[in-house]
Each structure stands twice: as C-alpha cells, then as structure tokens.
Amino acid sequence: MTTRRKFITSAGAGAVGASLAAPAIAQSKITWRLQTYAGPALAEHVVKPAIDAFNKVAGDEMEIELYFADQLVPTGELFRAMQKGTIDAVQSDDDSMASPTEVTVFGGYFPFASRYSLDVPVLFNQYGLNEIWDEEYSKVGVKHLSAGSWDPCHFATKDPINSLEDLKGKRVFTFPTAGRFLTQFGVVPVTLPWEDIEVAVQTGELDGIAWSGITEDYTVGWADVTNYFLTNNISGAWAGSFFANMDRYQELPDHLKELLKLAMDSSHYYRQWWYWGGEAALRVNGPKMQLTTIPDEEWATVENAALKFWDEIAAESETKAKVVNIFKQYNADMVKAGRPYRYG
Template sequence: MTNRRDFLKTAAAATTAGVAGAATLAAPAVKAQSKIKWRLQTYAGPALAEHVIKPSIDAFNKVANGEMEIELYFADQLVPTGELFRAMQRGTIDAVQSDDDSIAAPVDISVFGGYFPFATRYSLDVPVLFNQYGLKEIWEEAYGEVEGVTWLSAGAWDPCHFATVDPINKLDDLKGKRVFTFPTAGKFLSRFGVVPVTLPWEDIEVAVQTGELDGIAWSGITEDYTVGWADVTNYFLTNNISGAWCGSYFANSERWEELPEHLKELFKLCMDSSHYYRQHWYWGGEAKLRVDGTKMQLTTIADEEWAKVEAEAEKFWDEIAAQTPRTKKVIDIFKKYAADMKKAGKPYRYS
C-alpha cells in the first residue's frame, strides 16, 4: 500500500511537470526587446533643422511604432561640427547629417562635400551625379576604407551666395572681406582676397553685428532669412560659386548593422523624404525671397567679370584632380557631366 501511494504521488508529480513542460514548449518564446535609441546630430541650428531634417526624423519616429527612436541634436549641441566624424566613429553619437568637408571626414573625396566650386548649377545636379553618373559608388568605396563609419546617402541643399554688410558689385569688393564659409569654398575664395573665417554656427549672427565678420558665404537667401542672417546683413550677391550644397547622412557602422532590415529601409525612405523636401523648399524659397524679400538689397557682378571666377575654378578642379586617382575620377565625372549638360542646352544649361 505504501509503495502504491508513493507510485501515485510520483506519477502525479511527473504528469504535472509534463503538462507544464508541454505548455512551455507550446508557447512562443518571448524575448524582451528594448527600444533602439539613436542620437543623430545635424550641422544645422534649430531654425534651419526645422526644415532640413526634423520633419523626416519626426516621421521616422512615428512610423517606427515604438521599435526605435532617433533623438535629434542641432549644430555643435553634443560635439563641435568639426569633430563629428570622430565622435561617430567612437560611438559617442550614432548618426550625422552634414557635408564631408565640415566634419573633417578622413577620405580624399571630403573636399567635394559642401560647396565645391561650380560642380553644380542646380540642386537636381546632385542626385543625378550620384545616381546616374557614378558618385554613389565612389563614395561607398571611399568610406568602405574607413573603419567605424558608413556613408548612407547624399542630397542637395541651397546654392552658395554672399550675404554681406557692404555691397559687392565687382570682384575687387571681395578683397579683405572676412567671410564665414566652408573649408574648401574658403580655399577657393581666398584667391579673390576673401579671408575665410571658421566660427561655431550659432556665433555667426553676433560676429556680423560686432564686425568680426563682413559677410557669409554659407547658403542661399532662404537660409539667410530662416536663420536670422538677413537681419544683420544688407546685401545679397546674386552670383553664386555653386548651385547646390552637397550633404550626406552617415552612421556608426556597428549601430547601422545592428538595425533590422525593415528599420534600415525605413531610415532610407526618410532620408529620401528629407532630400525631396529640400528640393522644393529651397528652389521656391530662393526665387520668392529675391522677388518679395525686403531685408536685403540684391547686387550682381557682371557676367564678363564673373567669368574670371569660373575660369579660376577650372584651375582649382585640375589641382584637386592631381591629389589622388579617386579625386581625378570625380573631377572627370564633373567635366563629363558639365559637357553633357551644355550639349543638352536649355533648360539644363543657359550658357
């Protein structure tokens, strides 16, 4: 009888354990997933970021449906712009929106980021050069040689014009002018007597007011109005040294590879959304503010004199082409593209 009771107890315990085990095996495995969080810093200050990136990041966070959240930081908010690349490599920040030139990317093609003199005439030139003329593959190759950072996508921003305190009506008026601009644009403009000045983005308006700067060659007229520079400058030069700023998105490679494929695709779609928004925001804004803007008077350097700047750009291109085989490849593409657009005629090129 004792043995029978012991047997029944053991059998009952085994049955209970078996049922529990079966239930455990039948239930799907549930692994607690914490929300993925990224910190992304843009080159732009708050007012400008409202247009050049924030709408797309807001959309990403909404559609990611709680799986991922990108925290957006503005110019110099976490680290100075010139240190963004290294910070991204170290994982201090997860992603960056800027141009290669400003963040001191350690690649030979960084010289082409931002405003490379006369490489583009219109904003649509940038996506065509990347997607139809081979720049995308060159950028992927170059950043593939750098540890820790993945280049994701390039797009166009506004053209590069001078906004100045005093009027610019001829090339000689540029001599001695202290101007906030991008590194490569500054090197080129120094050939005409411009003194390039590097300052934190948020200090520019005050620097113009105090006389530390005579002007800005960092944007088109849309940004001048948006960020407040039109309030401290009096004149806008309609000649530009580039038809569109070339900027990119980058990410820390490890963090990018950790993302599931559907979140990678979502981020790519949001980058494209950002690129598209800027196309019409800048294109319409540049025209509207030239026509209806009341804060800056328009000035123009005569075509025959401005041709000297374009001729100097050709020399500058050849100097950059001599730096590495890859920079030569990019310059060759620029020359081929410029020739094709000239042959295509209006509306692709008017001269």
C-alpha cells in the same frame, strides 16, 4: 472520448512545450543619437520633419534623437565622434565635419560642380558618386547612407559687392574648400561656431557670409544683420549626406534600414522644393536684403578659375581625379543637352 483525451493531452503538452521553447522576450528599443550641422531654426526644415516621421512609424522599435549644430560635439568633430560611436549618425557635408577621406574636399560647396539642386542627386545616383563615397567611408568604419542637395552658395554682406574688387579683404564665414578657392580673390575665410555667426557680423568680426542661399539667410537670422545679397554664386547646390556608425547601422533589421532610407528620401525631397521656391520668392519679395550682381563677363573670371582649381584637386590623388572627371563629364553632358539643363 479516448481520441478527445489524447487530443487535449497532446495539444496541452504542445502548447506548454511551445511556450517553454520560445518564451516571449520584450525587445529593447533601439535608440540613435543623430547630430545635424544645422542650428534649431534651420533644422526645422532640413532634417526634423523626416526624423519626426521616422520615429512616428518606427514606434516602439526605434527612436532617433535629434541634436542640433554643436549641441553634443563641435561640427568639426562630428566625424570622429560618429566613427567612435559617441554619436550614432550625422547629417552634414564631408568638408564641415572634417572626414579623413579622399572625397572630403567635394562636400559642401565644391566650386561650380553644380548649377542646379537636381545636379547633385543625379551625380550620385546616375554618374557613380554613390559608389565612390561608399567605398571611401567603408574604409574608415562609417556608412555613407544617402546624399542630397541643399541651397546654392551666395555672399550675404554688410557692404555691397558689385565687382570682384569689392571682395578683397572681406572677412567671410564659409566652408573650408570654398574658402580655399576664394582666397585668390582676396577673401579672408573665417572659421567660427555656427551659432556665433550672427553676433560676429554685428560686432564687425565678419564682413559677410558665404555659407548659403537667401532662404537660410532669412530662416536663421542672417538677413537681419547683413544688407546685401550677391546674386552670383560659386555653386548651384550644397552637397551633404546622412552618415552612420557602421556597426550601429549593420545592427539594424532590414525593415528599419528601409524605413531610414524612406525618411532620408523624404528629407531630400522637402529640401528640393523648400529651397528652390524659397530662393526665388525671397529674391522677389524679401524685404530685408538688397540684391547686387557682378557682371557676367567679370564673373567668368571666377568660373574659369574654378576649372583650374578642379585640376589642382585632381592632381592630389587618383580618387580625386576620378571624381573631378565625373564632374567634367556630367557638365559637358548638360551643356550638350541644352535647355533646360544648361543655358549657354
């Protein structure tokens, strides 16, 4: 009995002591606000499935609130808003969100840096771009989370484009760097809010769009206001990323960081097959746009101009030169590898 009494007493005291030493504290749910570059129809594919999956698995621990293009801040102010902590995370390319880094010019569509969508993740994961992006964004208090590829860049226009001459004077909605490159062919780049593009084409403010492939043209409604799709492209894949405010990211426990990585990877994978299949299917079966093509020998003028453009960019800084050299090495390797990596 004595032993039993001592056990009960000591066990009870221990339990009380444990409860006093470590009271149960209800942890508050982590909430992030993430704004994407994409409007609602496009976001349904390029980001929403991954965010929905993240929130489902994270449960009571964390929720990412998703906002669409320009919903909280204009796309051109995304970087500053994230840097300040006004929003917690962003899905965009560097170019569109006007990030003040040495690598900004390479986001979105850097002319002819890629031919296929798989080129982008290989460049980041196997050729060293991840490390360069991480270093550049760490300098400005932002975490570069993960890069991936989207669709190729084609012209969707009201009038047919069958030669370089047809591009002259065309007012086109496109990305900053792509626009800078295309001006030498007479294209007039126009910057407008994403949601205004369809109406701007209808009213004649724009003659066309060089912002996407044919999948997005159909998904967001641009195929309804343009008549022609140029099969030549100035880049094989849009390069974009997920970013986060550095402090907010570092506050996350390790298992939520890992879950975030898995969600981003699932987003990248979804886009790989959605765009790759969609581009082909809509060229073959899409009823809304007529395909046009500039002959290869004439389009070679644009490809050669891109290489000169690369050298111009490389001359601007050591970091830019490093990135351009990676592009050159990668593309040389792909040509040497031959089919299916490069055809001619």
